Amino acid sequence: AQSVTQLDSHVSVSEGTPVLLRCNYSSSYSPSLFWYVQHPNKGLQLLLKYTSAATLVKGINGFEAEFKKSETSFHLTKPSAHMSDAAEYFCALSFWGYQKVTFGTGTKLQVIP
Amino acid sequence: DADVTQTPRNRITKTGKRIMLECSQTKGHDRMYWYRQDPGLGLRLIYYSFDVKDINKGEISDGYSVSRQAQAKFSLSLESAIPNQTALYFCATSDSRQGPNTEAFFGQGTRLTVV
DSSP states (O other), rough: OOOOEESSEEEETTTOEEEOOOOOOOOOOEEEEEEEEOOTTOOOEEEEEOSSOOOOOOGGOOOOOOEEEETTEEEEEEEEEEEEGOOOEEEEEEEETTTEEEEEEEEEEEEEO | SSSEEEOEEEEEEEOOOOOOOOEEEOOOSSSSEEEEEEETTTEEEEEEEEEEEEEETTTTTTEEEEEEETTTTEEESSSSSSSOOEEEEEEEEEEEGGGGGOOEOOOOEEEEEOO
16 A cells, blocks of 8 residues: 655745655555645646656755655755745655555645745 | 646535536546545545546545546536535546656646535
């Protein structure tokens, strides 16, 4: 069985400070991992994905994530939060041969001016 | 135009009514999915289809049915709507030809309220 756990339902940061959104996964196989962002009243947009080519993945809008197999983690980071980063973020997982994406429960990021 | 289009975007319906949510895509993807999103629960898979002749139940299929009319169209039906089906519904697609690293592409969502 595969699963994704987002460790924080809400994260609040001040504008200009670093962002850390945590995601742990469980998978019997080598997974593909994704981070999606959902702005209010919008659909989900892909931020970045882990392709197994490199453990540090860079995405759009300055976000990046590091795949750590030993820790079964795929945390999302950004050096400096911007007001436009306020949204809900979802970590997701799929694996070879069965490409059904499993989502975490989401983390709402609040950015304080 | 959006690659994955959901109609309607918003719908209010009464308990017991039948309602259909429609999804069409221009991405040429073979795989399509229906998810519902509830606060604090994230996205949960209702049904998925790996091609026109392949329909599979997801984790929360009770009370729902689907139809894959063509590769580009995947409809979700609530045969007799109930209030706890009030949620935000998303259609998504993916392309099996892209291998294991393919992501899902989402529509804008349908906000359904059952009163």
